[in-house]
Amino acid sequence: MDALKARSSATGWLGHIYRETIQPSRCNRIWLAWNKNGDFLMLANRQVAIVTGGSGNIGQSIVHALSDQGYRTAVFDRRPPSRDRSSDEVIYLPGDACREDQVNGAFAQLFDREGRLDLLVNAAGISPKREGSTRARLWDLTLDEWTNVINVNLNGVFLTCKAASEYFRRQRSGHIVNIGSVMGFIGATSATSNRFPYSNSGIHYCASKAAVHNLTKSLARELAEFNIRVNCIAPGGVEGGMLRLQEEQQQSLLRQVPLNSFCQARDIAELVLFLASDTKSRMITGHTITVDGGWNMR
Numbered sequence: 402m403d404a405l406k407a408r409s410s411a412t413g414w415l416g417h418i419y420r421e422t423i424q425p426s427r428c429n430r431i432w433l434a435w436n437k438n439g440d441f442l443m444l445a446n447r448q449v450a451i452v453t454g455g456s457g458n459i460g461q462s463i464v465h466a467l468s469d470q471g472y473r474t475a476v477f478d479r480r481p482p483s484r485d486r487s488s489d490e491v492i493y494l495p496g497d498a499c500r501e502d503q504v505n506g507a508f509a510q511l512f513d514r515e516g517r518l519d520l521l522v523n524a525a526g527i528s529p530k531r532e533g534s535t536r537a538r539l540w541d542l543t544l545d546e547w548t549n550v551i552n553v554n555l556n557g558v559f560l561t562c563k564a565a566s567e568y569f570r571r572q573r574s575g576h577i578v579n580i581g582s583v584m585g586f587i588g589a590t591s592a593t594s595n596r597f598p599y600s601n602s603g604i605h606y607c608a609s610k611a612a613v614h615n616l617t618k619s620l621a622r623e624l625a626e627f628n629i630r631v632n633c634i635a636p637g638g639v640e641g642g643m644l645r646l647q648e649e650q651q652q653s654l655l656r657q658v659p660l661n662s663f664c665q666a667r668d669i670a671e672l673v674l675f676l677a678s679d680t681k682s683r684m685i686t687g688h689t690i691t692v693d694g695g696w697n698m699r
Contacts, residue, residue, distance in 0.1 A: 449473045449515045450677075451508070453498050453561055454525030455491075456480040459580060459639060462666035463522055463673050464491060470674060475511050477504075477561075478525065498525045498557030508564040517572065520677050521565040523558045523579045523613075528606045536589065536603040547605045554609035555616070562620055562631075570627045576677045577624075579617050580669070581635040581689055583697045585610030610635070614689045621687030630686040632676045637693025638663045660694035668692050 450467050454460040455476030461483060467474045468490045475492040476482045482491055494510060496503035512518055527550060530536060537546065558579055569575025584602045588611075617633035624631060638654060640663045655661060669692055676682050676690075691697050 447471060447473050448519040449475070449511070449517050450520035450522065451475040451477055451494070451511055451518065451561075451565070452522045452524055453477045453557065454523070454580075456482045457524060459636070459666045459669055460522075460524035462670040463524055466667070466670035466674055467520075467522075467677075472520070473515055475507075477507050498523075498561055499552045501560050504557075504560045504564050508561075508568065512568055518565060518568045518575065520576045520578070521561060522673055523561055523577070525553060525557055526580060526610075527553045528602055530601060530603075536601045537605075539604060542603065542605065550603070550605040551609050554606065555612045558613055558616060562616075566620075566624060566627075566629065569624070569629045573628050575627075575629045577617075577620065577629065577631040578673050578676050579613050579631070579633040581613045581617070581633045582606070582610040583635050583637045583691055583693050585612075585614050585635060585689075586691075586697055617689060618687045625686060630676075630682075632682075632686060633689040634669055634672050634676075635689050635691045635693070636664045636669055637691070637696045639669070640665055658694040658696045659698075662694055664692050664694065 448471070450472045452460050452464050452467070452474060455464045455474075456478040460476070460478070464474050464476055464482065473492070474490065475494050477494045477496055477498065479495065479497055481493050481495070492511065492514070494507040496507045498504060508518070529546065529550065562577055562579075565575065565577060569577075582602070584607045587607070589602055589604045589607045614633055614635065617631050621631040637658070651663075655663065672690065672692060676685065
C-alpha cells in the first residue's frame with residue numbers, strides 16, 4: 402500500500418483493483434486508485450470513453466482530462482498516443498476511422514474488454530494545406546483531395562457514431578461529443594477579406610465541419626429517445642493545432658479575437674468534461690458550442 406501511494410505522487414492514477422460481476426451485457430466494477438495528490442478514491446462502475454484522433458494535439462488533451470477524471474480511456478487512431486500515460490489509464494486501439502471494419506472491430510474490442518461504453522469523442526480530423534500553408538482554391542482542388550477530407554472529417558464521424566450507438570442504445574445511455582470548427586459557420590475566405598483575412602482552411606474542410614454541426618443536431622434528435630446526448634464543440638484558432646500562419650498573420654488574426662487569445666487544447670478538453678457530465682449538462686443536446694474567444698461574433 403505504501404509503495405502504491407509513493408508511486409501515485411509521481412504517476413497520478415495507478416493500477417486498479419477490480420471486483421467484477423460479469424453479466425451478458427454489463428460489467429460492474431469497483432475501481433480503487435490514488436490521484437496525484439495522494440488522495441484515495443473509490444469509483445463504482447468506472448466510466449469508459451473512446452477518443453478518435455486521440456494522438457493529436459486536441460485529442461491528447463481530451464484523453465488526459467478524461468483520465469484525470471477517472472475515465473478508462475481508449476485512443477482510436479492510426480498513430481499511437483504519447484507514452485506519458487500508463488497502459489492502465491489509456492488503451493490504444495489502432496485503426497482508421499474511415500474504415501468501417503476497423504471502427505466496428507475497435508468498438509467491439511473495447512466493449513468486450515470493459516463491459517460498457519459511456520462516451521465517444523470524435524477528435525479525428527484533417528485540414529490539408531498547400532506549400533506555404535496556403536489553402537487550395539476551388540479551381541485548384543482535385544476530387545481526390547475533396548474526397549479525402551470528407552472521408553476523414555465527416556464519414557469517419559458517421560461511422561464511429563453509428564458504432565457507438567449500438568452500445569449506447571443497448572444501455573439506454575451515452576454521450577457523443579464531436580469536434581467541429583468555427584470555419585463550419587464562416588466558410589472559406591479569401592486573402593482580401595476584411596473580416597477573416599488569413600483563413601487558410603479550404604472549402605473541403607469548411608464544408609465537412611458544417612456537415613458535422615448538422616449531423617450533431619440530427620443525431621441528437623434521433624437518439625434522444627435512448628437517453629443519448631449528442632453535442633459538438635467548434636474551436637477557433639487552436640495553438641499547436643491546425644492553425645499554421647506566419648507570425649504577422651497570427652498577430653493580425655489575434656487582433657480580431659475579443660479575448661485576445663487563441664484557444665488552447667485544454668479549453669476544449671474542459672468543455673468535453675462538462676458536456677459528458679449528467680449532473681452539469683443533462684439537458685444540453687444538439688448544440689454546437691464555439692470556443693473561439695468571441696472571434697465568430699464579430
